[in-house]
Amino acid sequence: MLIVHVHVRVKPEHIEAFKLATIENAANSVKEPGIARFDVVQQADDPSRFVLLEAYREAEAPTRHKATAHYQAWAEKVADMLAEPRSRVVYANIYPADQGW
Amino acid sequence: MLIVHVHVRVKPEHIEAFKLATIENAANSVKEPGIARFDVVQQADDPSRFVLLEAYREAEAPTRHKATAHYQAWAEKVADMLAEPRSRVVYANIYPADQGW
Numbered sequence: 001m002l003i004v005h006v007h008v009r010v011k012p013e014h015i016e017a018f019k020l021a022t023i024e025n026a027a028n029s030v031k032e033p034g035i036a037r038f039d040v041v042q043q044a045d046d047p048s049r050f051v052l053l054e055a056y057r058e059a060e061a062p063t064r065h066k067a068t069a070h071y072q073a074w075a076e077k078v079a080d081m082l083a084e085p086r087s088r089v090v091y092a093n094i095y096p097a098d099q100g101w
Numbered sequence: 102m103l104i105v106h107v108h109v110r111v112k113p114e115h116i117e118a119f120k121l122a123t124i125e126n127a128a129n130s131v132k133e134p135g136i137a138r139f140d141v142v143q144q145a146d147d148p149s150r151f152v153l154l155e156a157y158r159e160a161e162a163p164t165r166h167k168a169t170a171h172y173q174a175w176a177e178k179v180a181d182m183l184a185e186p187r188s189r190v191v192y193a194n195i196y197p198a199d200q201g202w
Contacts, residue, residue, distance in 0.1 A: 003142045005152070019195060026196040039202075041104050041192035051106070051192065053154070091142035091152065094120060095127040101140075 001036065001093040001101055002059060006052040006086055014081035015047055021077045022052065028070035029054070034061025036101040048083065055093075055101045102137065102194040102202055103160060107153040107187055115182035116148055122178045123153065129171035130155070135162025137202040149184065156194075156202045 010018045022040050029038040036055040043049035065071055111119045123141050130139040137156040144150035166172055
């Protein structure tokens with residue numbers, strides 16, 4: 001299991017459009033066999049900040065995800081909505097066991 | 102659903118002990134009715150950094166969690182293992198729907 005947190009800051013006028021585009025991408029992403037979870041959360045004290053929590057079942061899954069039509073459509077759609085480049089932190093799973101994701 | 106990310110940096114010599122104590126706390130925490138998930142991840146490029154991802158079913162659940170014996174034992178056990186005070190960011194759930202957590 002490979003866990004990726006993508007941190008995003010969105011221009012205030014694009015928050016709702018970003019949410020819609022990202023929900024659509026997440027709903028398609030969880031259908032990929034290599035993806036165990038694809039959660040999206042919005043910071044309570046700063047609604048312009050989001051985290052995408054992506055749990056991949058194996059090392060090649062992120063590359064396969066980036067080749068999908070839904071990922072590419074999302075990346076293109078949100079490019080102008082971002083207030084700064086998105087950042088990415090990679091984690092190893094500690095708890096629960098991989099099948100719990 | 103109320104999602105809390107707790108960011109922790111651990112002294113290098115306490116990484117393994119921190120992991121064990123935190124797995125024990127997580128395994129007990131997911132038995133609380135107010136807690137939907139309690140995930141623990143370790144940063145790939147800096148193993149001294151962890152995130153605890155806590156998904157609470159309602160607003161009072163974090164207070165109830167902090168009153169449990171397992172939380173209090175964990176907080177006491179790890180206090181001297183931390184390299185800096187832990188930080189906490191609160192999020193609203195966007196995806197999936199609350200029952201998907």
